Amino acid sequence: MRIFLLLGGFFSSMITALPATAQVPAGTAAPTRLVRRWYVPQHAVLQAAGGIGMVSGGVGYGLFRKRLEVDALAGYVPRRYAGREALGIFTFKTTYTPYTIPLRNAAWRLHPLSFGGLVNYTPSRTLNRSRDEKYYDGYYWWSSTVRFGAFVGGRVARQLKPSSNGQPREVSLYYELGTNDLYVVSLATNLSGLKVTDVLTLGVGGKFAF
Amino acid sequence: MNFTMLPFARPAVLSAALALLLTGCELFEFSPNDVRAPAAERDLTAKNLQRLLAQPKPTGGDTLRFVFTGDSQRFYDEVGPLVESVNRQRGISVLFVAGDISDFGLRREMQWINDRLRHLNVPYLTVIGNHDQVANGRQAYQQIFGPLNYTFTYDRTRFIFIDTNSREYGFNGRVPDIGWLRQQLADTVGVRRQIVVCHVPPTNEDFDPALIKPFTEALAQAPCLLFHLNGHATSFSIGEPYADGVTYINSFAFEKRQFVILTAWGTDQFKLEKVAF
Numbered sequence: 001m002r003i004f005l006l007l008g009g010f011f012s013s014m015i016t017a018l019p020a021t022a023q024v025p026a027g028t029a030a031p032t033r034l035v036r037r038w039y040v041p042q043h044a045v046l047q048a049a050g051g052i053g054m055v056s057g058g059v060g061y062g063l064f065r066k067r068l069e070v071d072a073l074a075g076y077v078p079r080r081y082a083g084r085e086a087l088g089i090f091t092f093k094t095t096y097t098p099y100t101i102p103l104r105n106a107a108w109r110l111h112p113l114s115f116g117g118l119v120n121y122t123p124s125r126t127l128n129r130s131r132d133e134k135y136y137d138g139y140y141w142w143s144s145t146v147r148f149g150a151f152v153g154g155r156v157a158r159q160l161k162p163s164s165n166g167q168p169r170e171v172s173l174y175y176e177l178g179t180n181d182l183y184v185v186s187l188a189t190n191l192s193g194l195k196v197t198d199v200l201t202l203g204v205g206g207k208f209a210f
Numbered sequence: 211m212n213f214t215m216l217p218f219a220r221p222a223v224l225s226a227a228l229a230l231l232l233t234g235c236e237l238f239e240f241s242p243n244d245v246r247a248p249a250a251e252r253d254l255t256a257k258n259l260q261r262l263l264a265q266p267k268p269t270g271g272d273t274l275r276f277v278f279t280g281d282s283q284r285f286y287d288e289v290g291p292l293v294e295s296v297n298r299q300r301g302i303s304v305l306f307v308a309g310d311i312s313d314f315g316l317r318r319e320m321q322w323i324n325d326r327l328r329h330l331n332v333p334y335l336t337v338i339g340n341h342d343q344v345a346n347g348r349q350a351y352q353q354i355f356g357p358l359n360y361t362f363t364y365d366r367t368r369f370i371f372i373d374t375n376s377r378e379y380g381f382n383g384r385v386p387d388i389g390w391l392r393q394q395l396a397d398t399v400g401v402r403r404q405i406v407v408c409h410v411p412p413t414n415e416d417f418d419p420a421l422i423k424p425f426t427e428a429l430a431q432a433p434c435l436l437f438h439l440n441g442h443a444t445s446f447s448i449g450e451p452y453a454d455g456v457t458y459i460n461s462f463a464f465e466k467r468q469f470v471i472l473t474a475w476g477t478d479q480f481k482l483e484k485v486a487f
Contacts, residue, residue: 054240081246083349089241122243128315130344134380142314144345147242180242182314186284186322193286198322202237 036167043209045071050176050203051149052091052120053077060093062209069095069207075120084126091120097155111155114174118149142182151178151203163210170209177202242316243346245353251321255356258333265333267365268301271475272402274365275301277332278470280308280409280441280461282323283341288464288487289326295487297331299471303364304332308441308461309339309375309409311355315347320354337371339409339441340416343378359387361394367436367474368401370394374408374425374440376418388424395432402477403436411440411458413451430454436474446470448482 036042041059048055053075060071075089095116100109122145130140157172179187183199240246269275277296282289296305305327312319320342327334338358342351352358358373374386386408395404406429412422429435430452437457444463451458459482462468471483 049238049240051239051241054244075241077240077244081240081244083245083346083353087241087243087346122241124243124346126349127243127346128344128348128378134377140344144243144315177237182242182316183318186286186313186319189284190286193289193326194322197237198318200237201239 043069043071043207045073045205045207047073047075047203047205049201050151050178050205051147051180051201052093052118052203053087053089054081056089056091056205058091060207066209067097069097071095082124082126085124087122087124087127089120089122091118093118107159109157109159111157111172111174113152114155114176115152116150118151118178120147120149121145122147148181149178151176153177153203167210170207172207172209173204174207175202175204239318242314242318243350245317245346245350247317247321247354251324252353253356254324254354255335255360258335259362261333262304262335262364263362265303267303269303269473272365273301273473273475274303274367275471275473276303277305278308278439278459278461278472279305279464281310281339281444281463281465282307283310283339283463284313284319285464286322286326288467289323291467291487292464292469293326293329295485296469297329299485301473302332302471305330305334306407306439307334307336308407308439309337310341310441310463311336311339311351312342312347315342315344315350317346317350317354320350324354335369335371337407337409338373338375340375340378343375348378359390363401366400366402368394368398368404370404370406372406372408374410374412374417376410376421377416381418381420383418383420385418386421386425388421388428391425392428395428395435398433401434403434403474404432405436405439405474407439409440410442411438411460413458414442416442426452426454426456429456434477436478436480446484 042061044059046057052073054077056073056075058071058073060069062069071093073091075091077087079086093116095114097111097114099112102109127144130142130144153174153176155172155174157170160169160171162168178201179199187194187199311323336355338351361370372386372391376385379385410416412425429438437459439459441461443460446462447460449458461470468484468486471485472480474480
């Protein structure tokens with residue numbers, strides 16, 4: 001569970017360090033406010049577990065007043081937990097966060113519900129692919145490298161001092177309870193033999209909007 | 211807050227938090243393809259073998275009685291009733307699963323099966339199936355269960371478990387390992403009968419065509435082979451497909467809600483019973 005401490009440490013250091021470092025150094029000219037180009041990511045993500053890597057990190061964009069977020073992440077599972085060779089996992093994820101509850105301290109906000117979906121690709125050389133030339137078409141109906149997932153979760157966010165060019169900034173921590181297509185198929189075909197908790201995964205992470 | 215409640219509430223809250231944390235750790239999945247499992251769910255073949263060899267044989271004389279099943283893949287609804295039924299049978303030493311423990315080659319599927327089969331009164335042993343080799347399944351199988359080829363002697367019966375899922379290796383000519391099989395069959399010290407257990411039988415198109423002849427010949431020449439046990443086809447069958455004196459028995463898949471009890475005695479006698487559950 002060292003990973004929790006690492007993540008916690010990373011984001012708490014961000015919360016404390018960033019407002020200070022964001023101050024304009026004395027003696028320099030006030031920067032002109034820059035309009036962010038559309039392709040420049042609006043936030044960075046770091047996640048632990050959740051089926052997309054022991055750790056995964058990436059960037060993303062917020063849409064519709066940041067209620068909808070779209071992230072691209074690269075994840076890593078070290079060799080020790082993958083068998084013969086480490087796994088890399090590339091994930092596209094979209095999260096919808098409909099509600100915002102302001103807290104007594106104006107800097108903090110609670111997002112009690114998030115839900116979303118993801119698709120990922122695991123291109124490891126050591127993964128025995130279910131759709132290569134060893135098989136005729138339809139031998140295995142699923143892909144062993146592409147997974148689809150869905151999740152629900154929640155989030156707590158803290159506003160930070162805006163950046164020197166006036167961009168609002170925020171750091172948030174989230175959790176996600178999720179599952180994937182193959183687990184859902186297993187559950188749906190075994191309603192008495194499997195429990196919902198059998199097919200759940202848990203992920204925790206943080207986002208830094210800049 | 212009622213303070214008088216606190217001394218009672220605290221342990222409850224603590225244990226609830228602890229339970230949540232523990233399940234949380236199991237839910238904390240790196241990838242469906244990861245092979246991370248708690249120590250109690252690793253090396254199950256070695257642990258179950260140790261249990262088998264330590265337990266007194268429930269049948270007298272040279273009689274050996276065991277349950278033969280296969281292809282548990284994604285039939286979790288059936289495992290509970292199977293376990294209950296097997297636990298009611300008398301004189302059973304062990305249960306065998308002839309491969310395809312999982313459907314998608316995922317570690318969690320193997321854990322789900324073990325979670326249910328560990329409620330058997332007898333130890334169970336598995337051989338790897340083709341479905342257990344897709345994705346990262348071979349690594350997961352090795353982590354959760356153990357070696358792909360292994361052998362042991364119980365009640366002077368030499369059991370040889372061998373990986374015959376040739377198609378998963380692209381018919382590379384090395385699976386099944388004929389040299390290893392011949393070596394195991396030749397070692398007859400203190401052995402009165404031999405039983406080979408695998409997943410894909412040589413009659414199937416997923417068996418390396420180049421190895422059918424050497425494999426079946428090795429079996430036909432074995433000094434005291436009782437029969438060859440396999441899964442893969444989901445329906446039960448028994449026969450002598452090569453007319454060479456070797457009996458091939460295909461297990462019932464879990465979905466068929468039946469299993470087979472094999473009772474062996476003497477050097478070459480056996481009885482087969484089908485049990486519906």
